[in-house]
Amino acid sequence: MQVRDLSMAGAWGDSVDVLKAIEPSLVNCITCGGCAAACAASANVSVAKAILLLRRGLLADARAALEGCLFCGKCRFVCPMGVNTRGVIAALTFSPDSSGNILHQ
Amino acid sequence: MTQPFDWFVIPFAIGFWSMMLLLVVKICRWWLGFSSVDKKMALSRIFSVHTLRALVEMVREGLLHRNIFRVSPRLGYMHMSLAMGWFLLIVVGKFQTLAFTGNHVNAVWLPIFFKSFYPGDVHFAGSVVYEFLMDAALLLVLSGVALAWYKRVAPSALGMRKSARHIWPDRVALTFLWFVFPVRLLSEGGTAAIHGGGSFLTGTVGAVLSPWADLLAAWQVDGALWWGYSIVLGGFFLMLPWSRYMHIPAELVLILFRHWGVSPQSLQPIELEACSRCGICIDGCAMLPVGNDGQAVYYVRDARYGYVTAAKAHDCLMCGSCESRCPVGLRLGSLRLEGRRKGASDWAVNPVESASVAVGANGGRVVYFPGCVGALTPAVTSAMRRLMQAAGVSFVEMDANNGMCCGRPLFLSGQADAARAQVAQNSQLLAASEAQVLVTSCPVCYKMFSQYYQLPITVMHHTQWLKQMVGDGRLQVSHSDAVMVYHDPCELGRGCGVYDEPRDVLSRMVTLQSSSDQRQASLCCGGSLGGYRMKDAGRQQIASHAVDRLVDARTQTLVTACPMCKKTLAAVSPVKVKDIAEVTLEHLVLLPFKKIPHQEKSLLVTKQELVGA
Numbered sequence: 001m002q003v004r005d006l007s008m009a010g011a012w013g014d015s016v017d018v019l020k021a022i023e024p025s026l027v028n029c030i031t032c033g034g035c036a037a038a039c040a041a042s043a044n045v046s047v048a049k050a051i052l053l054l055r056r057g058l059l060a061d062a063r064a065a066l067e068g069c070l071f072c073g074k075c076r077f078v079c080p081m082g083v084n085t086r087g088v089i090a091a092l093t094f095s096p097d098s099s100g101n102i103l104h105q
Numbered sequence: 106m107t108q109p110f111d112w113f114v115i116p117f118a119i120g121f122w123s124m125m126l127l128l129v130v131k132i133c134r135w136w137l138g139f140s141s142v143d144k145k146m147a148l149s150r151i152f153s154v155h156t157l158r159a160l161v162e163m164v165r166e167g168l169l170h171r172n173i174f175r176v177s178p179r180l181g182y183m184h185m186s187l188a189m190g191w192f193l194l195i196v197v198g199k200f201q202t203l204a205f206t207g208n209h210v211n212a213v214w215l216p217i218f219f220k221s222f223y224p225g226d227v228h229f230a231g232s233v234v235y236e237f238l239m240d241a242a243l244l245l246v247l248s249g250v251a252l253a254w255y256k257r258v259a260p261s262a263l264g265m266r267k268s269a270r271h272i273w274p275d276r277v278a279l280t281f282l283w284f285v286f287p288v289r290l291l292s293e294g295g296t297a298a299i300h301g302g303g304s305f306l307t308g309t310v311g312a313v314l315s316p317w318a319d320l321l322a323a324w325q326v327d328g329a330l331w332w333g334y335s336i337v338l339g340g341f342f343l344m345l346p347w348s349r350y351m352h353i354p355a356e357l358v359l360i361l362f363r364h365w366g367v368s369p370q371s372l373q374p375i376e377l378e379a380c381s382r383c384g385i386c387i388d389g390c391a392m393l394p395v396g397n398d399g400q401a402v403y404y405v406r407d408a409r410y411g412y413v414t415a416a417k418a419h420d421c422l423m424c425g426s427c428e429s430r431c432p433v434g435l436r437l438g439s440l441r442l443e444g445r446r447k448g449a450s451d452w453a454v455n456p457v458e459s460a461s462v463a464v465g466a467n468g469g470r471v472v473y474f475p476g477c478v479g480a481l482t483p484a485v486t487s488a489m490r491r492l493m494q495a496a497g498v499s500f501v502e503m504d505a506n507n508g509m510c511c512g513r514p515l516f517l518s519g520q521a522d523a524a525r526a527q528v529a530q531n532s533q534l535l536a537a538s539e540a541q542v543l544v545t546s547c548p549v550c551y552k553m554f555s556q557y558y559q560l561p562i563t564v565m566h567h568t569q570w571l572k573q574m575v576g577d578g579r580l581q582v583s584h585s586d587a588v589m590v591y592h593d594p595c596e597l598g599r600g601c602g603v604y605d606e607p608r609d610v611l612s613r614m615v616t617l618q619s620s621s622d623q624r625q626a627s628l629c630c631g632g633s634l635g636g637y638r639m640k641d642a643g644r645q646q647i648a649s650h651a652v653d654r655l656v657d658a659r660t661q662t663l664v665t666a667c668p669m670c671k672k673t674l675a676a677v678s679p680v681k682v683k684d685i686a687e688v689t690l691e692h693l694v695l696l697p698f699k700k701i702p703h704q705e706k707s708l709l710v711t712k713q714e715l716v717g718a
């Protein structure tokens with residue numbers, strides 16, 4: 001009989017592993033939603049949602065949940081778990097790769 | 106007079122001419138990269154007082170290194186002796202050959218190898234003086250070289266905590282440089298031993314070596330030494346354009362073009378090459394406690410060689426400490442941002458529906474904006490509200506529904522276009538309101554609104570507003586026996602030059618301690634918006650370091666003027682951390698029956714009401 005693997009292992013796709021390596025604090029998120037409540041951007045922007053979607057391996061949807069983010073850092077200011085939300089946002093949106101040369105892409 | 110020649114000049118000539126060729130190519134490329142406006146501007150200023158000013162600065166910074174003297178006199182002497190001594194060797198050598206040959210134009214190697222071609226006591230007009238001056242200049246350079254050797258083993262001896270790590274072209278060039286002048290001394294000394302001549306330095310070395318003069322002559326040691334001198338000197342010139350020593354010509358060109366009014370944007374490629382990798386920026390870097398290698402010197406180096414990783418571009422708090430220390434005056438913040446901009450993929454912000462500015466409510470001409478993060482520090486915002494009421498200022502709060510951001514966070518992360526969209530939207534909102542004065546509690550907002558917006562209104566940070574109110578007597582404060590120390594927020598201090606206002610207000614109320622890490626030398630708290638890659642542990646290390654340097658046994662309260670600094674410092678501080686607005690509120694003396702206009706609930710506010718709640 002096959003038992004479904006209920007641990008998080010494997011749920012994070014390859015690219016999510018890359019993100020975790022860049023911003024390890026994202027695993028601390030308890031999806032309390034504090035970040036979304038404090039958010040300065042439009043109502044659709046939510047780090048909590050993005051991290052939740054990431055956990056399901058839905059990278060593109062996670063990215064969409066951050067569209068319009070102002071990078072203001074209010075979410076990090078309020079996060080009770082010390083998640084470096086701006087690090088998560090940056091890793092997801094505009095600087096996913098930290099090793100290669102960025103001057104001649 | 107025919108020019109003398111010997112085969113040993115070849116290594117020198119190769120190095121020298123390859124350097125000259127590369128310098129010309131580089132300068133042409135810089136010029137071609139200028140915008141046409143910049144080119145026109147530069148051309149129009151060639152024959153003007155600007156050129157004279159540039160020359161004065163070249164002497165002051167390129168030769169005398171006044172700015173480095175300010176950092177550390179010994180380090181300044183090291184740079185000055187190398188530059189000035191070498192410069193004198195070139196100039197005096199030039200006149201020496203001119204006096205000897207009577208020609209203005211001589212082979213480039215003639216002044217350099219003069220003593221090998223004309224050894225012994227050669228007499229011509231002023232020959233003794235020239236020999237003396239050449240020896241004096243050589244001694245000056247050698248003293249600098251000795252200090253440079255010493256600095257490698259013990260950086261602290263020259264007033265530096267850390268010395269920059271160098272890459273291989275630097276090491277090769279450095280090795281050549283270290284040997285150029287000692288070998289020159291030996292060559293001239295060896296020649297003097299065999300043929301006589303030489304002044305107080307080379308002559309003395311010659312006298313010391315003279316017992317072995319026959320041996321030296323038989324084995325042609327002097328010739329070998331001149332070969333060695335030519336090789337190390339040529340080697341240094343060959344490496345110069347590829348190593349940090351490119352800063353010597355680049356700094357001079359940079360000074361000239363700055364005075365000729367070329368825009369900062371166009372100067373960036375020159376700035377990258379004008380960094381001497383002196384390492385002065387390292388000591389003040391906020392990231393030192395976490396042992397980062399993203400310091401300005403390393404970023405500029407990598408950017409110069411065209412290889413910058415996202416980590417290099419983004420592992421920086423943009424605290425501005427390096428920029429304020431750099432003796433070359435490089436605009437290190439802009440250089441870093443350029444890297445972030447180039448590496449950023451597009452990120453569009455949607456127009457933010459929730460942003461708002463209340464329009465003329467209460468006839469308010471003063472708009473208060475706590476800042477987006479400031480809005481999350483209720484202690485500060487409520488203190489400011491109460492102070493405004495107590496001062497009788499009718500104000501409206503901008504963005505009551507927390508949907509506004511000044512745009513600086515996007516700007517600092519390299520998202521220039523998205524930031525510009527923010528600026529445009531906020532400018533429109535402000536223009537539509539009847540605001541005349543914008544007071545903000547956030548230094549980040551203050552910098553952005555005052556320097557990147559073209560607003561027809563006065564922008565103030567709340568420290569400036571408090572100073573004005575306390576100065577005018579509209580807020581009366583008492584003096585307590587509390588002992589406090591003030592932390593300069595990066596964006597307010599180095600970013601906007603606001604150092605005196607908070608100190609002025611605080612010293613009217615409390616005993617204000619001074620610290621060696623204040624004003625320009627203030628340490629970043631680690632919570633800076635410019636450094637989003639900083640992990641919590643690192644942030645705390647940086648904050649602890651800053652707190653340790655500020656707080657001593659007498660300190661009762663650590664005061665700052667930035668919501669971000671307050672939160673970051675409070676997480677690690679052994680004493681209470683407060684905003685200057687809170688401290689002012691605590692020291693407020695309330696005038697009896699003072700009328701508070703535009704206050705709906707009551708016209709009178711008691712001190713209990715103000716301080717309590």
Ligand code: SF4
Nearest residue numbers: 029031032033035079
């Ligand atoms: S506030 Fe922090 S812990 Fe809560 S959802 Fe947001 S990121 Fe997760």
Ligand code: SF4
Nearest residue numbers: 039069070072073075
């Ligand atoms: S950084 Fe982005 S997600 Fe976080 S509060 Fe600001 S706008 Fe919202």
Ligand code: SF4
Nearest residue numbers: 380382383384386431
């Ligand atoms: S950036 Fe300035 S201070 Fe830093 S190493 Fe270069 S020249 Fe020196």
Ligand code: SF4
Nearest residue numbers: 390421422424425427
């Ligand atoms: S801006 Fe601050 S953190 Fe960044 S390199 Fe300069 S001193 Fe270091």
